[in-house]
Amino acid sequence: MSGILGNKAFAVPPFSGPKSDHFDGEKFFNPFMDAAQKDRGFLDVLKWQFGREEPKGYWPEFIDDVKQIVPEQRVANGEIRATFVNHATVLLQVDGLNIITDPVFSERVSPFSFAGPKRHRAPGVALKDLPPIDLILLSHNHYDHCDLDSLHEIARRDNPVIFTALANKAFLNREGFKKVKEFDWWQGDAFKNIRVTAVPAQHFSGRSLADRNYALWCGFMLETSQGNIYFAADTGYCPVFKEIGERFKNIKLALIPIGAYKPRWFMAPVHVGPEEAVKIHLDVGAQESIAIHFGTFNLADEGEGEAEKDLLKELQKPENSSVKFFALKNGESYSIKG
Helix, strand or coil: CCHHHCCCCCCCCCCCCCCECCECCCCECCCCCCHHHCCCCHHHHHHHHHCCCCCCCCCCCCCCCCCCCCCCCCCCCCEEEEEEEECCEEEEEECCEEEEECCCCCCECCCCCCCCCEECCCCCCCHHHCCCCCEEEECCCCCCCCCHHHHHHHHHHHCCEEEEECCCHHHHHHCCCCCEEEECCCCEEEECCEEEEEECCECCCCCCCCCCCCCCCCEEEEEECCEEEEECCCCECCCHHHHHHHHCCCEEEEEEECCCCCCHHHHCCCCCCHHHHHHHHHHHCCCEEEEECCCCECCCCCCCCHHHHHHHHHHCCHHHCCCCEECCCCCCEEEEEC
């Protein structure tokens, strides 16, 4: 598309496939969600936006505190290096590969060029300074995770493969992406010298009012020579994380969301806050975790910096004294060696 919409197309084609415990033949759904956690609808959105019991937290117009870095082209064998770019975008470098999660570099995460959530911080790495990308992990089709402008730029430059959740391939093919593989939960494939598996998450999908849950959402598990890496993507809290930890041992690093969690009555079904993020860390048995989904876009009612402060409070509790969970700044890298 062009003009005021840029190329951020917003119509997702319906999916046809066999029914499952999370697909009813027409739409996808959350099998772990109980009645109290029901998916929020349009009337709930109105209640949230116009019936707040607490004021919305403050975000400055723009926060000029990012020192952009230029990552190394590749990292040495024996190392996992994660660079927090922004939001849910992390550059993972392991086993000679460069992998990026949900790449978002645009000014807005919206179908419109003039409205919608606007960034409050610069990416920690400029798009032009990314090393050659071999693989893109695309968890779902929301605008703050599936940014077509960024995907097109990376695809033009590096021609990577995109791994995504079931029913997203037709949309991406229509938008010009040819090297796409889609997976149902617990399915995956080898890529070069690693294996990637799509794992369950509790969330939803949609790029318009007419295509809600036409495509699946997921997290990803990467099995590498240096141990497993877990990208939780966007999710509410549910029992499946313990199963993920049982199926995949030796999770050296997890990328877990902490932001867009207030008000809890509205956000809890689909977004964890810091308290539940620590629970996910413990449930999956991660050795170390890095926070994602915070600090760049104002998507909920918590104020700027509140997610990081609430995470610190959780980590200061005696029962969490051994938890290694870090909130990096945009452009900050974290390495695990040996």
